[in-house]
Structure formats: structure tokens, C-alpha cells
Amino acid sequence: MTATDIAIIGLGKIATDQHVPAIRACRDFRLAATVSLGQSLPDVPAYEDMEAMFAAHPGVAAVALCVPPQVRYPLAVESLKAGRDVLLEKPPGVTLAEVEALRALAERQGCVLYATWHSRHANGVDPARDWLAARRVTGGKVIWREDVKRWHPGQAWIWQPGGMGVFDPGINATSILTHILPDPVRVTRAEFETPANCETPIAARLSLLTGEDAVIDVDFDFRETGEQVWSMWFDTDAGRIELSGGGARTVADGRLLSDGAALESEYARIYDQFAGLIADRRSDVDLSPMTLVADAFMLARHRRTDEFHDEQKT
Amino acid sequence: MTATDIAIIGLGKIATDQHVPAIRACRDFRLAATVSLGQSLPDVPAYEDMEAMFAAHPGVAAVALCVPPQVRYPLAVESLKAGRDVLLEKPPGVTLAEVEALRALAERQGCVLYATWHSRHANGVDPARDWLAARRVTGGKVIWREDVKRWHPGQAWIWQPGGMGVFDPGINATSILTHILPDPVRVTRAEFETPANCETPIAARLSLLTGEDAVIDVDFDFRETGEQVWSMWFDTDAGRIELSGGGARTVADGRLLSDGAALESEYARIYDQFAGLIADRRSDVDLSPMTLVADAFMLARHRRTDEFHDEQKT
Incomplete structure (x- = not known):
């Protein structure tokens, strides 16, 4: 070829x-x-x-x-x-x-x-999906806290309508969630904090439900200047699984299922996948990570918070 | 049977x-x-x-x-x-x-x-759909302005998350739009006004696009104490069509295509349709009117406005 x-x-x-x-x-x-x-x-x-x-x-x-x-x-x-x-x-x-x-x-x-949903190609995602497939989820937690000034310097579009604010990284978490959980996930509650000078949220707390009323708490925050966290864990009827590093590292019941692998390998897999789709003349458009975000916007209670200023604005 | x-x-x-x-x-x-x-x-x-x-x-x-x-x-x-x-x-x-x-x-x-989308069963909707099918839409306007205190007395759920505020009636307009326009419709701009003591908007202005960049302006307002308006019109490459009365009355190029028929006949048709679906063992779930609303929430610029108080609160 x-x-x-x-x-x-x-x-x-x-x-x-x-x-x-x-x-x-x-x-x-x-x-x-x-x-x-x-x-x-x-x-x-x-x-x-x-x-x-x-x-x-x-x-x-x-x-x-x-x-x-x-x-x-x-x-x-x-x-x-x-x-x-x-x-x-x-x-x-x-x-x-x-x-x-x-x-x-x-x-x-x-x-x-x-x-594309690059986070779905992180090393720990497929092992997590396999591990969860045979289990019943009973609860969970998602924490995606990062410093927007460090990772998105000068990206003013994030704060404009359609830029999604904290959901720009947050949608990476929903892309993993919707991929690995055995049952559909839906938002039941959402609270947004939006800077007084911005159009999109800088932080969001969500409650999700999956399966037989398993609650998953979500904490998205763009103001984290301390430890940067991209983690989620789920309790099941047969143990707990935790993904960290944006899906790179997965530990189930204390056993390491996968580790390492930076963003580079996610994009390598994206282009492998694209080549396969082109060879097969097949499209791949899964809207479920974005539907969850749209649903959160539709359900959200909005609170205004302090203005946001990006000193590194370009 | x-x-x-x-x-x-x-x-x-x-x-x-x-x-x-x-x-x-x-x-x-x-x-x-x-x-x-x-x-x-x-x-x-x-x-x-x-x-x-x-x-x-x-x-x-x-x-x-x-x-x-x-x-x-x-x-x-x-x-x-x-x-x-x-x-x-x-x-x-x-x-x-x-x-x-x-x-x-x-x-x-x-x-x-x-x-169900009851407004799709209004008398003027199918004639409008037929008339539009062979035409190219070049622009349009949707005006849905009503007095929430008159039509939704004591319905506090409208102002809670998920109640959609002015989109509770507005989704009737989007259900007609998505049914009669020959091409898909998408939101490109949204501005919401939300009372300081409510969680959902009391008014919204949207810009929609359909076909080859035909702009449709939308004006939803829940504070209209004057003439109650549930109208939309579209200009095409071959004339203008106007629906009023929530879709009951349709006039195309000055010619009356349908008139009369109140909400009662919409619900009569809903139950006829349900009987048909039951006989055929077939579901009917079209999410496009609600997708348009979710998209508007995701794109909206939010502005706080005066508190809303329903004196008839029950």
C-alpha cells in the first residue's frame, strides 16, 4: 500500500x-x-x-x-x-x-x-474496558484538574461560545468513560462556575448515573496549580479499578494492568486507525462523549465566579 | 381490533x-x-x-x-x-x-x-413540509412569544434544571422546523436571558443555519403580555411561506394552505399515531428538536435578568 x-x-x-x-x-x-x-x-x-x-x-x-x-x-x-x-x-x-x-x-x-478522541487510545483504556466488561459498576469518581494557563496558553477560543471551557479537557474524560463503562452513562446534575468575563465554565461538578443507579461524581477544574490530576476510578461488584495519567496507567485490585505511554502513542494509534478506516472506506463518528457534555450544559446550574486573565495571552 | x-x-x-x-x-x-x-x-x-x-x-x-x-x-x-x-x-x-x-x-x-411532538400534528405543518420540499430556503424567522403566567401557571418545574424555561414552548417551534425544512438545521449563535432567581432562560435569541447558509433568526420570549405569537416564515427561491397559530394556519405566496384546528386535533392525531405504532410494533423517537435545544445551551452566552415571580404559584 x-x-x-x-x-x-x-x-x-x-x-x-x-x-x-x-x-x-x-x-x-x-x-x-x-x-x-x-x-x-x-x-x-x-x-x-x-x-x-x-x-x-x-x-x-x-x-x-x-x-x-x-x-x-x-x-x-x-x-x-x-x-x-x-x-x-x-x-x-x-x-x-x-x-x-x-x-x-x-x-x-x-x-x-x-x-477522533485521543484519550481513548491511552495505554490503560482498553485493559480497563476489558476488566469492566464482566463486572457491575456500583459507583465511581472522575477528577480532571489542571492549570489552564500551563496547558492552554493564549488559547482564547476556549472561553468563547463553543470553546467549552473546562470541558475541552473534560471531554477527554467523557470520551474514556463512554468507552469503558459497560452501560450507558447519563448526567443527572451539573453545576458550572463561569468567570465573569468568559462565556464558558472554568469548573464543573457533575453527577452521572450508569447501570442500576451507580453514581459517578465528576470534578472538572481548570484552576489547579498544584498536582495535575487526570484520574478516574470505579467500584464494582468484584473490585476497584483506577485509571490515572489521563488513562495511561491502570490499576485493578492493586494489580498494574498498564503503565507509561505518553500522548505521542495516542496520536500514533489515531493515525493507524485513520489509515484502517481509509482502507475500509468506513467512517467513525461516535458522539456520545459530546452528547454527555451537551446534556450537562442543558442541565447546569450556573454560577458566576472571578474573572479569568491569561497573562500569557498571545 | x-x-x-x-x-x-x-x-x-x-x-x-x-x-x-x-x-x-x-x-x-x-x-x-x-x-x-x-x-x-x-x-x-x-x-x-x-x-x-x-x-x-x-x-x-x-x-x-x-x-x-x-x-x-x-x-x-x-x-x-x-x-x-x-x-x-x-x-x-x-x-x-x-x-x-x-x-x-x-x-x-x-x-x-x-x-411525541404535538406541534408537528398542527394542521398547517404537513402542507408546509410539502410546499418546502421542492424549494430552496434562503432565510427565515421564528417568533414564539407568550406569557408564561397565562399558559403555565404554577409550573415551577419549568424554572428548575431540566425544565428548559422558554424552550418548553420553544421546542414546539424546533419540532416544526426540524420536520418541515428540507435540509438539516443547526444553531450557530445563542443568547439567553435567565432570571436571577431561576435556573433556566426566560428568553432566547438564536441564529440557525440551514441548506446553503440560509440564516433563520429565532426569538423566544416568555414575557409577552401583549399579542401572543407562535409564528415562523421562510423565504425560498420560489416564494415565501408563513405558519402562524403554532402551525395551525399556513399561507404560501398569499394563498391559504390550511387554517383552523386547535390543539385538540394535534392530540387526536398523536393517539392515532400511537395506535398505529402499537399495531406495527414500531418505536418513533426523533431527537432532532431536542438536539437543537441542547446545542443552543452548549453555545449560549448567558445574561442574568430580573427575578421572575409567578403570583399564581400553587
């Missing part, structure tokens, strides 16, 4: 940190072009709009959309109408309806659409 | 005003029991919990859930687990995930689940 020529659209932090090295390390893809305003890579043809890129590179058969979610939809539509396969960074859009519309368009165009 | 024995769960305003007379007028159903706290009908066996009702009436094969949305899910689960077919008043739940869970449960149980 020859490598697929791919273009990266939006050369921001996640593209530079993860997509570029992952594509370069993957023998199924060849990085043929980038489209970005102002940024470029030294050895890759760079464009400022997609139409010019497609015209210059008719052989580019796939694009990876790494722009902020608020501007993703029109670029995805343009790519699909041009007959290209499309990979979407998470979250796949700002509304459920627009992702549904993309899915329908991809189907009409005979294109592959892949809505 | 013999009539199906049905029970009404939740004998509040909508049940008393619409479901009771609609069931009595429908030859496919027989009102066999009611379950409600405190309310009853003079000539129908009344219960305060569902378990007692099912025990006393094993022949009750269907239930109509008319309780507020916040308490609907557990009653729907209990009914489906008892093997009964279930009709849900709108909105079908407080989260998308819980309705998805009900749909999956109904399928496992071999039961019929019918998520």
Missing part, C-alpha cells in the same frame, strides 16, 4: 506537538502540505487557504483538521465537497447537529469522516 | 386539557387507570404509584407519561421493564442520553416507545 498524502489544517499547538510527529512517524501517511495563517513548517509546502492547497496538490486525499472547534465546520464541508477524507480533532464541532450534518455529507460524498 | 387499555401517568394540566379528552375520543384506546399524586378523574380507577396500578390492572398495555420531564425517566424505565408500551409528552426527557437509554431499553424489551 502506498502512503496517503495528507494535509494538516491549522498549525497550532496540538498540530505542532502531536499531529506533525505522528504523521511523520506513520508509514501510511505522507505530510504533503499545511494550511495555516502565519505558521508553517520548514520543509512542507504551506498555504493560507484550502482552495489554493487543493489546487496545488490534487493528490492530497486526506486532511487533518486541527483548527479550533468554532471554525472547523466550514473547513470540513469544503474538504468533503472536494472529495477528501477528513480527520477531526476533538471536540468534532461546536454543536451535535453540525457533526451529524458532516456525517451525512461524508456519506453522500463517499468520504471517510473520523471524529 | 379491540381497544388498548391505557393509563395516564401524571394528571396535570396537559393531561387534563388534552390527553384525557383525546383518549376518550379515540376508539383505539380505553382509559383504564390514572396514576397521580392527589389528582383523579371521577370515573377512572386512580392510583398514587405505578406498581399498584400495574398490579391491579394487568391488562393495561400502554401508558402515557405526562409528568414533568425531570421525573419522567424512572417512570418510563419502570413501565418498559413491566413490558408496557410508552408514550412520552414533550420534551421526552431532561437529557439526550436518557432518551437514548430509553430507546435502547424499549428495543430490548420489545416495547413501543413514542416520543
Whole structure:
């Protein structure tokens, strides 16, 4: 099989940190072009709009959309109408309806659409899913607490409508949850804290229910300057399982099921998966992590809190 | 065909005003029991919990859930687990995930689940859908302005999380929209006003997009003490169509396509439809009107406004 020529659209932090090295390390893809305003890579043809890129590179058969979610939809539509396969960074859009519309368009165009959830590819996730499959969950806890200034410097779009605030990292947790729990999960209660000068929450507490009324407490906070925590644990009728490090490390009943593996391996698996979908001409669009977030917004009690100022604003 | 024995769960305003007379007028159903706290009908066996009702009436094969949305899910689960077919008043739940869970449960149980949208049965809706089918929409406007104190006296649940505030009537508009427009509709902008003492919005302005970038402005307001308006119009490449009276009256290019017909006929059609679904053993759960609402909540800019006090609080 020859490598697929791919273009990266939006050369921001996640593209530079993860997509570029992952594509370069993957023998199924060849990085043929980038489209970005102002940024470029030294050895890759760079464009400022997609139409010019497609015209210059008719052989580019796939694009990876790494722009902020608020501007993703029109670029995805343009790519699909041009007959290209499309990979979407998470979250796949700002509304459920627009992702549904993309899915329908991809189907009409005979294109592959892949809505990625990178955290589902963390090392500890599949072992956790296997371990939980045969058990009944009785309760649990999710803690996702990080310092937004450290991990999202200058990303003002997070605080605009559609940027999701603390759910931008939080949706990584819901993508793991909805993947590993044996029964569907739903929100029953939500409390948001939103800075007085922002449109999206900086912290959220949720109550989830799964199976036969097992309660899962969720604590998302973007103001954590101490220990950074991306953990969840579940009690079951046969022991407890705990995932930490964003899903990298999994311990069940005191026994280590998996460890190590940084974000890099998640993106390596994403591109392996994308290559497989392209080979099979099959789309993969699971909206359940985002449905849970939309449900939380619909149910939330809102409280205003202190203004947020990012000193590193760029 | 013999009539199906049905029970009404939740004998509040909508049940008393619409479901009771609609069931009595429908030859496919027989009102066999009611379950409600405190309310009853003079000539129908009344219960305060569902378990007692099912025990006393094993022949009750269907239930109509008319309780507020916040308490609907557990009653729907209990009914489906008892093997009964279930009709849900709108909105079908407080989260998308819980309705998805009900749909999956109904399928496992071999039961019929019918998520109703009464406004879709208004006289002018199907003619509008037919008229629009062959046209390209270029723009539009939706105005749903009513006096909450007049139409929802004492319904405190509307202001609690999950009660949706002005989207309780507004979802009637989205149920019509998503039914008659030839292309999918998505929210691109939302602004909510929420009373300082409430958890849900009293007014909302939305921008929607459909087709090739046709903009539809939406104006939902619960504070309208003047003329009550439930209207929408769309401009197309071949004329304008206007629906008023909540979908009862439709005028296209100045020509009257339908008129008259009050809420009563909507509920008559709902029970005809439910009888058909039961005969076919088929569910009908379209979440698109509620997805649009969830998307609006996820995208909204929130503004606090004056406290709301319902003098008629019961």
C-alpha cells in the first residue's frame, strides 16, 4: 500500500506537538502540505487557504483538521465537497447537529469522516474496558484538574461560545468513560462556575448515573496549580479499578494492568486507525462523549465566579 | 381490533386539557387507570404509584407519561421493564442520553416507545413540509412569544434544571422546523436571558443555519403580555411561506394552505399515531428538536435578568 498524502489544517499547538510527529512517524501517511495563517513548517509546502492547497496538490486525499472547534465546520464541508477524507480533532464541532450534518455529507460524498478522541487510545483504556466488561459498576469518581494557563496558553477560543471551557479537557474524560463503562452513562446534575468575563465554565461538578443507579461524581477544574490530576476510578461488584495519567496507567485490585505511554502513542494509534478506516472506506463518528457534555450544559446550574486573565495571552 | 387499555401517568394540566379528552375520543384506546399524586378523574380507577396500578390492572398495555420531564425517566424505565408500551409528552426527557437509554431499553424489551411532538400534528405543518420540499430556503424567522403566567401557571418545574424555561414552548417551534425544512438545521449563535432567581432562560435569541447558509433568526420570549405569537416564515427561491397559530394556519405566496384546528386535533392525531405504532410494533423517537435545544445551551452566552415571580404559584 502506498502512503496517503495528507494535509494538516491549522498549525497550532496540538498540530505542532502531536499531529506533525505522528504523521511523520506513520508509514501510511505522507505530510504533503499545511494550511495555516502565519505558521508553517520548514520543509512542507504551506498555504493560507484550502482552495489554493487543493489546487496545488490534487493528490492530497486526506486532511487533518486541527483548527479550533468554532471554525472547523466550514473547513470540513469544503474538504468533503472536494472529495477528501477528513480527520477531526476533538471536540468534532461546536454543536451535535453540525457533526451529524458532516456525517451525512461524508456519506453522500463517499468520504471517510473520523471524529477522533485521543484519550481513548491511552495505554490503560482498553485493559480497563476489558476488566469492566464482566463486572457491575456500583459507583465511581472522575477528577480532571489542571492549570489552564500551563496547558492552554493564549488559547482564547476556549472561553468563547463553543470553546467549552473546562470541558475541552473534560471531554477527554467523557470520551474514556463512554468507552469503558459497560452501560450507558447519563448526567443527572451539573453545576458550572463561569468567570465573569468568559462565556464558558472554568469548573464543573457533575453527577452521572450508569447501570442500576451507580453514581459517578465528576470534578472538572481548570484552576489547579498544584498536582495535575487526570484520574478516574470505579467500584464494582468484584473490585476497584483506577485509571490515572489521563488513562495511561491502570490499576485493578492493586494489580498494574498498564503503565507509561505518553500522548505521542495516542496520536500514533489515531493515525493507524485513520489509515484502517481509509482502507475500509468506513467512517467513525461516535458522539456520545459530546452528547454527555451537551446534556450537562442543558442541565447546569450556573454560577458566576472571578474573572479569568491569561497573562500569557498571545 | 379491540381497544388498548391505557393509563395516564401524571394528571396535570396537559393531561387534563388534552390527553384525557383525546383518549376518550379515540376508539383505539380505553382509559383504564390514572396514576397521580392527589389528582383523579371521577370515573377512572386512580392510583398514587405505578406498581399498584400495574398490579391491579394487568391488562393495561400502554401508558402515557405526562409528568414533568425531570421525573419522567424512572417512570418510563419502570413501565418498559413491566413490558408496557410508552408514550412520552414533550420534551421526552431532561437529557439526550436518557432518551437514548430509553430507546435502547424499549428495543430490548420489545416495547413501543413514542416520543411525541404535538406541534408537528398542527394542521398547517404537513402542507408546509410539502410546499418546502421542492424549494430552496434562503432565510427565515421564528417568533414564539407568550406569557408564561397565562399558559403555565404554577409550573415551577419549568424554572428548575431540566425544565428548559422558554424552550418548553420553544421546542414546539424546533419540532416544526426540524420536520418541515428540507435540509438539516443547526444553531450557530445563542443568547439567553435567565432570571436571577431561576435556573433556566426566560428568553432566547438564536441564529440557525440551514441548506446553503440560509440564516433563520429565532426569538423566544416568555414575557409577552401583549399579542401572543407562535409564528415562523421562510423565504425560498420560489416564494415565501408563513405558519402562524403554532402551525395551525399556513399561507404560501398569499394563498391559504390550511387554517383552523386547535390543539385538540394535534392530540387526536398523536393517539392515532400511537395506535398505529402499537399495531406495527414500531418505536418513533426523533431527537432532532431536542438536539437543537441542547446545542443552543452548549453555545449560549448567558445574561442574568430580573427575578421572575409567578403570583399564581400553587
